[in-house]
Amino acid sequence: MFLSSRSDTVHLPPLVPAVHSFHPSSGSFELSDHLAVLVDQKYVMSTRDNGLSLIPPSLLSFAQTFTYDLQELFPSLSTRVSIVSEDALHSAQDFVFFTLSSQGNHTLADGSPTTEGYDMNIASNGITIRGSGAKGAFWATRTVLQGLILGDGRFPNGLISDQPDWETRGIMLDVARHWYPISFLKDVCSYASWFKMSEFHVHLSDNVNPNGHEDAYARFRLRAENPEFAGLAPHVNETYSRAEFEDFQQSCAARGVTVIPEIESPGHALVITQWKPELALSTDFTLINLTVPDATPTVKAIWKEYLPWFHSKQVSIGADEYDTDLADDYNDFVNTMSDFIQQEANKTIRIWSTNEPSNKTSVSKRIIKQHWEFFEGDPYALIREGYNVINSEDSIHYIVVKDVRSTLLTSQHHLY
Secondary structure (H helix, E strand, O other): OEEOOOOOOEEOOOOOOOOOEEEEEEEEEEOOOEEEEEEEOOOOOOOOOOOOEOOOOOHHHHHHHHHHHHHHHOOOOEEEEEEEOHHHHHHOOOEEEEEEOOOOOOEOOOOOEOOOOEEEEEEOOEEEEEEOOHHHHHHHHHHHHHHHHHOOOEEEEEEEEEOOOOOOEEEEEEOOOOOOOHHHHHHHHHHHHHOOOOEEEEEOEEEOOOOOOOOOOEEEOEOOOOHHHHHHOOOHHHOEOHHHHHHHHHHHHOOOOEEEEEEEEOOOOHHHHHHOHHHEEOOEEEEEOOOOOOHHHHHHHHHHHHHHHOOEOEEEEEOOOOOHHHHHHHHHHHHHHHHHHHHHHOOEEEEEOOOOOOOOOOOOOOOEEEEOOHHHOOHHHHHHOOOOEEEOOHHHHEEEEOOEEEEEEEOOOOOO
16 A cells, blocks of 8 residues: 555556546455456446447447456466346455446536546455546546555555546657557557557558659558559568458547558658659659649549458548648548548548648648657647647657657647
8 A cells, every 4th residue: 555654645656648536545455366247237238439430349348358457467366257237236355346437527628528537435345446538437447457556456445537638648669660460559558558549550652761762762651452562562461351350440439549541642652652652742752742633633543441450439541741932732632532532431641740831721620630750830820710630749759769760649639
């Protein structure tokens, strides 16, 4: 048990992230050899979730994942999941009970409601978790597991109320410029989930800095089922099949993490221009020449092929660092792709925040801008203009190692 300098004051162990509030009471919950994981029959199949996943797990599924984690972390523990009514708690001992609140009372920092919050009552005989949504109940289990590990199997009694401040909390990995197998990506999801991150942004196409070489390293990581796109990903030993990518997304969703896929264009598009050289801008082969009639239809065809693979309400088209002399063509392209993806799959898009030096056209406010560097745009100005902004600031959240980009994503909607 964790104590302050006053021996009668109980504190939680150093959880990451820290919970919003904890009101301690006397005693502690102690993990025994037998633990009952109980799920409220009223909500057992509820998938209540206002996040970005199109495959949100049920409360029962999250309870099963929690049980698996318990047994991994405490091998001597005997436990199983049972579906019960809340009345059964009156006689229950050594339990963790999952239920949902009838009305959500948790909000993000901007005041908007979230289903990722939870209230938790820790008592000596058991722990009761009330999520504002199924994922909120799952985040409570990360608190429980961290506390039990740090407390040597004990968790201080009391009441916890917790929710995230930001809707978008996550990590990005550039799998295009460096190959990672699906097994590793699934491990990244498990790690991110441990710290209650809500998404894993996977950068699926890009190229190294070519220094003028048209045959520089460039990769597209999704394996085509349609032979028409075989030339886009010829290195099949370093691609993900649809079945593998499906398993990856399902595995992440089971831990509360939504996979956000990115296929980059019209910049960082050497892998596309190597496939179709006639689309390349003459001054920079990594850029698609948007004035070529077949340019936008080709990008649309790629997205049409792969959109059915993706189980998120948002996708990223990248779209940074394009030729400023073609700013109007760029803005028209981004807006066209936004409309196309919305009509084709009912998804919104993100782009990397980038300069658009045009006095005639602009990117639609429906499009989310992911800020990464101030020389590419002022995020505060974007917010004042009415854009939703995700903070991926280069100096704080953006890490580049061996041409592998790993980015922490925070703060959608507003920067405080």
